[in-house]
Every structure is written in structure tokens, then in C-alpha cells.
Amino acid sequence: MGKHWADFQYEIYLNGMSGAVPRLPTDLTRLEELTEQRLGPGPVGYVAGSAGDGSTARANRAALERRRIVPRMLRDVHERDLSVEVLGRSLPAPLALAPVGVLSIMHPEGETAAARAAAAQGVPFILSSASSTPMEQVAEAMGDAERWFQLYWPKDPEVARSFLGRARAAGYSVLVVTLDTPLLSWRPRDLDQAYLPFLRGVGTANYFSDPAFQAGLAKPVHEDLDAAVLHFVGLFSDPAKTWPDLAFLREHWDGPIVLKGVLHPDDARLAADAGMDGVVVSNHGGRQVAGAIGAADALPEVVEAVGDRLTVLFDSGVRTGDDVFKALALGARAVLLGRPYVYGLGLEGQAGVEHVIRCLLAELDLTLALSGHAGCGTVTAADLVV
Numbered sequence: 578m579g580k581h582w583a584d585f586q587y588e589i590y591l592n593g594m595s596g597a598v599p600r601l602p603t604d605l606t607r608l609e610e611l612t613e614q615r616l617g618p619g620p621v622g623y624v625a626g627s628a629g630d631g632s633t634a635r636a637n638r639a640a641l642e643r644r645r646i647v648p649r650m651l652r653d654v655h656e657r658d659l660s661v662e663v664l665g666r667s668l669p670a671p672l673a674l675a676p677v678g679v680l681s682i683m684h685p686e687g688e689t690a691a692a693r694a695a696a697a698q699g700v701p702f703i704l705s706s707a708s709s710t711p712m713e714q715v716a717e718a719m720g721d722a723e724r725w726f727q728l729y730w731p732k733d734p735e736v737a738r739s740f741l742g743r744a745r746a747a748g749y750s751v752l753v754v755t756l757d758t759p760l761l762s763w764r765p766r767d768l769d770q771a772y773l774p775f776l777r778g779v780g781t782a783n784y785f786s787d788p789a790f791q792a793g794l795a796k797p798v799h800e801d802l803d804a805a806v807l808h809f810v811g812l813f814s815d816p817a818k819t820w821p822d823l824a825f826l827r828e829h830w831d832g833p834i835v836l837k838g839v840l841h842p843d844d845a846r847l848a849a850d851a852g853m854d855g856v857v858v859s860n861h862g863g864r865q866v867a868g869a870i871g872a873a874d875a876l877p878e879v880v881e882a883v884g885d886r887l888t889v890l891f892d893s894g895v896r897t898g899d900d901v902f903k904a905l906a907l908g909a910r911a912v913l914l915g916r917p918y919v920y921g922l923g924l925e926g927q928a929g930v931e932h933v934i935r936c937l938l939a940e941l942d943l944t945l946a947l948s949g950h951a952g953c954g955t956v957t958a959a960d961l962v963v
């Protein structure tokens with residue numbers, strides 16, 4: 578029997594009998610505003626901001642909200658188990674924390690606090706290449722807990738090789754390769770403040786600590802930070818890469834590889850043909866292509882194209898337990914949670930991230946039960962109307 582996620586509801590009400598209320602809202606859509614009030618506009622602008630006028634981020638919410646659940650009655654739902662098999666791993670719930678760069682702008686313990694929270698709740702943590710803390714230190718903070726590594730595929734193959742070797746040695750089990758950010762998009766909130774933390778040497782720890790990266794510098798990082806930052810900007814990504822280049826990753830990574838940022842069914846088929854293990858249907862939370870399709874609108878066709886060959890994961894716009902339910906109904910195996918956990922981190926560090934995970938999964942558990950499901954495996958497209 579899996580973890581009883583809905584018990585968090587009882588815990589909150591029972592605590593209320595002695596006058597205690599949760600320190601953070603249980604409606605996770607309220608966290609952005611609260612974080613902005615407490616932390617100010619710079620870092621929160623970076624997290625909350627999107628590409629262009631924000632239309633893709635709005636499309637993500639609209640694509641989820643437009644779909645409505647049709648609950649079924651009188652099905653035995655008294656014992657529930659949210660666990661799922663994902664890429665050969667047994668997860669306690671269909672959830673992982675999405676890779677989010679430069680978390681130290683939200684909290685001094687940044688990635689380490691978020692990773693500890695994920696470990697405490699048994700949810701995989703996906704560490705960004707653009708982490709504020711080197712991948713080995715984050716791994717150390719997690720013990721044996723499930724961790725995956727997200728690769729921004731560097732132009733320099735020696736740095737790419739080195740990242741993969743370090744990630745493997747540090748116990749990261751799944752490689753998530755982000756395809757949708759070969760260039761940084763037009764992001765007005767950051768442009769208006771001329772704010773990009775990486776240019777101040779924040780969010781570059783994996784690079785600055787890497788021997789192959791350091792080999793390309795004339796002076797050590799601490800002696801010439803600007804030169805190190807410019808070197809990072811020059812090799813961070815490679816817009817010239819094409820599908821046949823994936824053979825390099827297959828050659829240098831012996832675990833599952835998942836391509837993140839797939840929205841077109843033909844790209845999903847190309848991923849399967851290239852020997853990949855999964856895709857994340859995602860538009861990067863609306864941060865890359867302004868005017869792009871809402872991610873949940875792209876999900877059914879990708880599942881139709883490759884659902885029998887690849888593990889299909891989903892992110893972009895997930896804010897509530899019923900959003901997770903809808904993603905499962907559209908064919909996703911599990912979802913990645915992005916901004917909400919970052920706001921939790923900004924507000925309360927590790928405890929804030931744990932609060933967010935527990936709220937989301939308690940709400941999912943109750944949504945499943947109240948819709949007539951005792952687990953994730955029975956949820957299908959028939960549970961939704963548009």
C-alpha cells in the first residue's frame with residue numbers, strides 16, 4: 578500500500594483544533610503573489626516571467642482549465658495507492674520536481690533545500706545544469722534518494738562528456754535533455770530589469786567546478802569572473818545540433834534518456850527512432866516560444882504517436898491536484914512540477930517545498946477518490962470532457 582497523501586488534510590484540520598493554521602496557503606495558485614510581496618520583483622520576476630507577452634503561459638492554464646473532470650460514483654475508493662512505475666522506477670506518486678535553474682536567487686540553500694524536500698517526500702528531484710550548487714553537493718544532501726540530471730547540452734563535447742560522467746558518478750539515474758532552449762527567448766520582464774543571474778556568475782556552479790570547462794579558461798574562475806561568465810555564455814548551448822547528434826548522448830549515458838520540450842508528434846517519433854526512453858511534453862512553462870501551443874493541448878497527439886514506445890511525461894501549467902489528474906487522463910505517466918515548488922522554496926526553504934508537494938498530492942489523492950479512482954492506472958481520457 579502506498580503513502581496516504583490525503584492524511585495531510587486530517588493533519589491540518591487536527592492541528593486547527595489547537596489553533597494552528599498552515600504557514601503557507603493550501604491553494605498553490607496563491608503562492609506567486611505572496612512570494613512577490615516577500616521577495617521583491619527581481620528574482621520573482623525571473624521565475625514568474627515568460628516569453629513575450631505571456632500568452633503561452635496563459636495557454637498552458639487555459640488548456641488544463643478547459644478540460645473538465647466527469648466524476649464517477651459508487652466505486653470502492655477507500656484504499657488508494659498513487660504509486661506509478663516510471664522508467665523502471667517505482668515512484669510513490671506521479672510527480673517529480675522539474676529542473677529549475679539558479680534556485681539560490683529564491684533561497685540561500687537553493688537546490689540543496691529543494692532536493693532535501695524532494696528526498697523527504699520520496700519524489701524525484703531533477704537537478705538543472707544551471708544549478709547554483711555543484712551536482713555532487715546536491716547529491717550528497719539527498720542520500721540515496723532518487724535524482725535525475727537535466728542537461729543543457731553544451732557546445733563543447735568535452736564539457737558534455739564531463740557533465741555526464743560526473744552526474745553518473747554522483748548517482749543521478751535518468752538523463753533529461755532539454756531541447757527547447759538552444760537560445761534564450763525574448764523575456765520582457767528580465768529585459769526590462771536587465772536581470773540575468775548567470776551573467777553575475779550565479780547558476781553556473783556545475784560549469785565553474787568542471788575540469789573540462791576550466792581547461793578552456795586562461796585564468797581560474799576566481800581571478801577573472803567575467804571571462805568565466807563569457808566562456809559559459811559561449812558554450813552553454815548549441816543551436817546547430819540536430820537529431821543524429823543524439824547518438825553522442827546514447828553513447829555516453831547508459832541509463833534512461835528523456836527529451837524535454839517536445840510538443841509535436843513527429844518530434845516524439847524522432848525521439849523514439851533515436852533510441853530515447855521518454856519525452857517530456859513541455860513548452861518550458863511558456864518561457865521559450867511566445868504564441869506556442871498550450872502544453873496540455875499537445876499531449877494527446879504525442880501520446881497517440883509514441884505512447885506505446887516511450888514514457889510520456891508532462892509539465893507546463895501544473896498548479897493543482899486536478900491538473901495532475903487531467904494530465905494523467907490525457908496519457909501522461911507522471912508530471913513535473915515547476916514554479917509552485919520554487920515559490921514554496923522562496924517562502925519557507927525546504928519546509929515550503931515539502932508543503933507544496935504535500936498539498937498537491939493530497940489534492941490529487943482526493944480528486945482521484947472523489948472521481949471514482951483508487952489509483953492512477955485507471956484514469957483515462959473518458960474521465961474528461963472538453
Ligand SMILES: Cc1cc2nc3c(=O)[nH]c(=O)nc-3n(C[C@H](O)[C@H](O)[C@H](O)COP(=O)(O)O)c2cc1C
Pocket residue numbers: 623624625675676677678679705706707727755837859860861862863864892893894895914915916917
Ligand atoms: C525560473 C525557471 C527556471 C527554469 N530552469 C530550467 C532549467 O534550468 N532547465 C530546464 O530544463 N527547464 C527549466 N525550467 C522549466 C521547467 O523545467 C518547467 O518546464 C516549467 O517550469 C514548467 O512550467 P510551470 O512552472 O509553469 O508549470 C525553468 C523554469 C523556471 C520557471
Ligand SMILES: CCCCCCCCCCCCCCC(=O)C(=O)O
Pocket residue numbers: 678707758761775810813861864
Ligand atoms: C551576453 C548575454 C547573452 C545572453 C545569453 C545567455 C545565455 C545563458 C542562458 C542560461 C539560461 C539558463 C536557463 C534557465 C532556464 O531554463 C530558464 O527558463 O530560465
